[in-house]
Amino acid sequence: MRTAYSVETVRTAERSLMARLPEGALMQRAAAGLAAACAQLLGRVYGSRVVLLVGSGDNGGDALYAGARLARRGAGVTAVLLAPDRTHPGGLAALRRAGGSVAGVGEAEELVQRADLVVDGIVGIGGKGGLRPDAARLAALSETSRAIVVAVDLPSGVEADSGEVRGAAVRADLTVTFGTHKPGLLIDPAREHAGSVRLVDIGLELPEKADLEALQHADVAALLPAPAAESDKYRRGVVGIAAGSARYPGAAVLAVAGALRGGAGAVRYVGPAGSAVIARFPETLVSDRGPAKAGRVQAWVVGPGAGDDAATVAEVLEADVPVLVDADGLRLADRETVRGRTAPTLMTPHAGEAAALLGVSREEVEGARLTAVRELAARYGATVLLKGSTTLVADPGGGPVRVNATGTPWLATAGSGDVLSGLAGSLLAARLSTRDAGSVAAYLHGLAGRYAANGAPAGAHDVANAIPQAWRDARGAASVRG
Template identity: 85%
Template sequence: MRTAYSVETVRTSERELMVRLPEGTLMQRAAAGLTAACADLLGRVYGSRVVLLIGSGDNGGDALYAGARLARRGAGVTAVLLAPERAHTGGLAALRGAGGSVTGTDAAAPLIDRADLVLDGIVGIGGKGGLRPDAAPLAEAAARSRATVVAVDLPSGVDADTGEVRGPAIHADLTVTFGTHKPGLLIDPAREYAGTVRLVDIGLELPQEAEVEALQHADVARLLPVPGAESDKYRRGVVGIAAGSARYPGAAVLAVAGALRGGAGAVRYVGPAGEAVLARFPETLVSDKGPGKAGRVQAWVVGPGAGDDAATVAEVLEADVPVLLDADGLRLADREAVRTRTAPTLMTPHAGEAAALLGVSREEVEGSRLSAVRELAARYRATVLLKGSTTLVADPEARTPVRVNATGTSWLATAGSGDVLSGLSGSLLASGLAARDAGSVAAYLHGLAGRYAADGAPVGAQDVAEGIVRAWRDVRE
């Protein structure tokens, strides 16, 4: 599992470690790892042209010491100082001693244009807001150049704790981060600025509970439900799907498709699209008598393609089993009924739906995804899966780490993809997973399935559903 910690936690761990180490050791560890990453990118260091963008503080110091190491290996290294009077003294001396040169921002543009590698040491993890006016042109020049851009710890201009980007920022090809990931490296929009992320171990001792965590194959494999020798379809769990309408029968079909591949032993469908569901999936248990008379289930999915059927949404919310609330269900549900449920609730909005639930603009949600998902979970006392390029899953308990998933592909932005995800998540709920685990595992598998189905080309929601089996096997193996 990848974990990410807040700036405050990282700073505390750094201070505790520095007390036990000779002065400057931590920075030299960071510089060594940064140098190795840059050398790997350059291939041949000797004769390469490297430009360092240097702000004040330790972030600039890391870059200067790395620049000195590259200069000793034969690179032509020039440091562009944004605040010469506040540049890291030891790092600056090391660079000059290794044969590197120093210049001001006025001469930066042509140097960046000719560079093979640009090292971003402008602002560290404590920076807030976008780049200052004197630094923004350097980010623009780096973006225009042919140089590979490497960020030191975090791309300058992005928020380490939230993933927000509130102004101009460095677009990095590689970010070399020290000690641990920071939330902004895993969460969009900042994640898009980070490029590939390389973690350098500098010896930090971090608490067990992180702010953000990202599941990997092994974590998902441990959570996947596996039937035992004595299992039958009921012991494996039965998921109820209350979805679709005369106008949107396909939503029901796609939700059932996801549910059938999610680990539960049986799927009960309730709604007006029974014929369409049976035509595609004859193994589905179909009822037209409403959720209360459909038979026993271990979890419900309600809302995909529901149109204006508020009565069914209300009836499902009264059930004493986990409920996944999606799409039209998010719009139709009584908010107090959601907040007062005693059984788990998993809400799965996209940014537009989240904005409506919070009473803010879609742009605000997309720019502050971490705070939006936390606020939704707290306000509705539910687990919330916020869909997007990085999917976030938050519990109402604020101390629980937010889960982030980035296994998907932009080709998943297609009609019906969310219905498949809802069915898959609901099936995992019915098989016994907690809401946070069900949402996290479903997002992981759904993202992989989208990648496999698309393989770089347009893909439909049914293709994604069919790809879940391959994703499941891949994770298990």
């Protein structure tokens, strides 16, 4: 599991560690890791041109000490000081001793243009609000520079705790972060600014409960349902799909396509698209009665392509089993009914749907995804999966938010969300919790999208077809035949 912790938690851990270590030891650990990463990127340090963008806090201190290390190995290092009289004194002295030089903000543009490597030490976890004008100008230089850009701890200008970006922010090729990932490094739009992220262990002791979690292959493998020898289809769980309409039969077909690959023992379909579903997937149990009379299921998916069929949504929400609500169903579901349910609910909006439910603009949701997903989960008393390039899953009672980054922009294709809801519903029927089902489905769906696209456009049915490959991949080659 990859985890991320808020600035407040990092500060607390830092204080307790600092009290036990000689002064400056933590910064030396950070600078050593940073310099090693820079050296690796440069390949040849000797003779390279390195420019440090140095703010007035410890983030600048890290950059200066790392710059000193590179200068000792023969790099030509120049530090651009944002606030010469408030620069980290020890770091500045170390750079000077190592033969590095100092420049003012006015010289930054030319220096950055000629640099091989730019180190962004403008601001780290101490940054407050959008960058001030001078800092913003330096950050903007990184966007046009041809040099390799390495951000110290965080790309300056991004919000560490939320992943929000207000105004100019550094665009890095690599971010070297210390002690733990910060939430912003894993959530868009900030994540896009970070480039790849390298974590340097500086010995911080962090609490068990993180602010953010990102599942990795091994975590997904441990959560995937595996049939026992004596399993029959009913024990493996039946997922009910109440989706599609005369106008949108395809949504039903795609939700069933996802559900068939999600580990449930059987898929029951209810709705007006039964013949389209059975033509494509003859293994589906098709019912022409409403959800309440269709037969027992262990979880329901309602909403994809539902049009204005509020009655079906209301009927499904009455069921005493986990329910996934997606697409049209989100608009049709009554909030108080969802809040009053005793079995868990999983809602799966994209940013536009989330915006409509929250009564804000789509841009607001996209700019502040973490806030939006937490707010929706709290308002509906439901687990919410907010789709996007970094999908987030939040439980209503708080706790770590799951973030998924396996997605690809190719997944933004019609019907891809229907496949995801079928897949997640199937995992719910296989008795995963709403949070696990949502995050495992997002993980597999993202991987499947990558396999299906493989650098070229793919349709939603291709994504569904690639789910078994993603599943096998997550489980690992050794256990594939189990």
